[in-house]
Amino acid sequence: MIRECVGATLPPVTKTALNIDQEKVLRAAEVLGTQGTTATIDAALTDIIARDARAKLVERMRRLTPEQRDAILHSWD
Numbered sequence: 001m002i003r004e005c006v007g008a009t010l011p012p013v014t015k016t017a018l019n020i021d022q023e024k025v026l027r028a029a030e031v032l033g034t035q036g037t038t039a040t041i042d043a044a045l046t047d048i049i050a051r052d053a054r055a056k057l058v059e060r061m062r063r064l065t066p067e068q069r070d071a072i073l074h075s076w077d
Helices: 022-032 037-062 066-073
Strands: none
């Protein structure tokens, strides 16, 4: 899905050399409950993508009319 959004064909996983502040990795690992740099970076990227999706959903919900909100709320009745 992400590969389609950026308009490129990428392999599912690539090995990359990066200069990363290890203190930030350790702090992020504590927050995310991960072990290892790769798992921590992957979890952090997943979290950022999910956060963006939630923000976009909230914005869409704010633009709903009262009638649309009612229809959504009562669609499971």
